[in-house]
Amino acid sequence: MQETTDHRRTVRNAAIGGAFLMAMSAVGPGFLTQTATFTQREGANFGFAILMCIIVDVIVQLNIWRVIIVSGKRAQMIANDVFPGLGYFLSLLVAIGGLFFNIGNVAGAGLGLNVLFGIPTIWGAVISAVAAVLILVMKNALKAVDRTVQVLAVIAVLVLLYTLAIMKIPYGTAISHTFMPTKVNFYSILTIVGGTVGGYISFAGGHRLLEGGAQGTKDLGAVNLGALSGIGLASVIRIVLFLTGLAVVLGGATLDAANPAATIFKVAAGTFGYKFFGLLLFAAGMSSVIGSTFTSISFLDYTSRKNENTDHNRHYKMAITIGFIAFATLIFCFVGQPATVLVVVGAINGFILPIALGILLVASHKTKIMGAGYHHPAWLTWTGWLVVIFMAYAGINTVLNLL
Template sequence: MVKKKNTAFGIAMGAAFLMAMSAVGPGFLTQTAAFTGQLGADFGFAILVCILVDIGVQLNIWRIICVSGKKAQTIANELVPGLGYLLTTLIVIGGLTFNIGNIGGVGLGFNVLFGITPENGALIGGAIALVIFLVRNALIVMDRTVQVLAAVKVLLIIFIVAISSPPVGQAALHTFVPSHIDFYSIVTIVGGTVGGYISFSGGHRLLEGGLKGKESIRYINGGALTGIGVASIIRVLLFLAALAVIAEGFKLNPLNPAASIFSAAAGDFGYKFFGLVLLAAGMTSTLGSTFTSVSFLDYSKAESETNIYHKLRPYLIIFFIVFSTAVFYFIGSPAKVLLMVGAINGLILPIALAILLVAVTKKKIMGEFYKHPIWLTIFGWIIVVFMAYAGIQSVIKGFSSIF
């Protein structure tokens, strides 16, 4: 158990930035730019809904995991034997597949910055990720790396917004009173922000740091809200930058809408900025995906570092990163597989959240004296219903486009 206040705060902030930067990957940049190009100021409403859903998801999942002191797969197995293994399979396959795109983002970032091939850039990124995970005090090194890269992303996007003069008044008006609501954009960005492994990254990081129990709730809440806040700030800033470019009459390139924003705002200099943002986004998402996916393979009862999971963990991390890098290097990003897994990934959030919302009512899992806030429970079930419907629609659309 974490006893020192500063240590608890540091772990909570590490979890917050890990969750936020897991969400802010190459796909996040592309989605935000593309939907802004399609919907204009009305995309602000989708961002607002996404932020509200994020709050309901993260506060529920982080609190249930940390108060129980158990990872999500263990909670699922205690609720229904074998359910945890199903959840692990969904998370690991989704995380492994999407990590190909994350490491690809790192490679493309190196390509923009230094002109090396994306494949060789991915090799460099994979090597850096391995070093971060395999050094001593790896979790602390990961936390610091993610926080530094987060600061880089935020500062660069703030610069682009500052020189772009976005129509803030128009954006604010359409955020609360949209002229058109696009359901698909809401589903997509919610799934990209708290779907799959991302919603568990912070909670599992808190547990590995030793932060658990009812006495840690204020740190749990603070970490969850900070993570949501950081991801939301980046999304809003990128939205404003894209809106400014569109207001000037510039058409975003559909093949690379995010790069278009930076290029239109600051020319070749801005394009190099985009490369740095893409590199940071790909690297932080690679770290988040690897950490969280591998944490779902931990079914050990004891916390001792002598258990089988802790012995195998370095090799699991090596496999996860090497496999993702090798697939991108030799095959590229398998679009059809990514599309299919992306569609299935839309169902992971409602399934996982429903499991935890049922588990929180069981005293054998949560303890005798914990009572989950009613408003969080109701909020959580509303999200389950909404995302289940949306996820089913995504699966249907995904399979129809493949076959």
């Protein structure tokens, strides 16, 4: 009895940790940049893309978290069970997407420190990278990750709520165009969905919950708790940022192309608002560096869960973690200008999403993977395949328009 109670408590804590990790990974510097950029271009119509993002988020996260936890395996190992070698292909896609996103994540954290304290952005990025490495290689890394991301989430929400409170928000315009847009831009939908639920982000919470000990149908309650809590937190941040940006754009301000999100906060609250932006950007950057690295590394680990705590595996993870963050930091230091990269990589992750989700939907109906007693909910299956088709169509449509 005590063992069952302890397991439930442990899994519940892991679900909450997974919720925050997923949510804060989804609203990193890439999301800030993408939202500001597309709000400038599309105005209130961008609300429709935000709405689509939230709906897709619910469908994708519930599908992926359930398959991972019920099967008791990481996504890449599930993919290998679906078709030999498919997991290595999925790992490559997710890791590359996570690596390029980390360039912008590290840069965002560095820029946040630059805004707050005047530290050169490159040195701010290096400091942030070192801090992320120290958190991820600690002996009790999972607990450190959870606590860090939770604190950063509280900071982000408070900053955004303050900005919302001092702005005159055009709620009527936002609501009408969100549900009845005058124009639909598939590139913006592909990019914002890819940047907030594509690539590694889809798996961040599920892999965190699996690492926390959840496995089997008995832990489906934790899946619902973690996934829906994370989606709720991410959605609040998305909506508030969009509304604030819309108020600034409709007020006649032109956003700085090099750092569009900064303009929103500077116009909203002057120098004080700009400092708040620095705090938000640092929180978003650090949490996304941690989330991207944790999840990408989990895709590069093909050991069984029984052996994952051996000295060899810990050293392997430590080396990969340091290399993953160091590479992204060096690329930023020598290349710089991550704003365009963040938007483009969001679109790339949008292409990864239908592939990854399609693989796990196939797995959800294989008895050898899910077990004889499990039946995947029909509504998740059908809506999941609709998302696969919609995101594939959006991707093809985007490519054709760019040609």
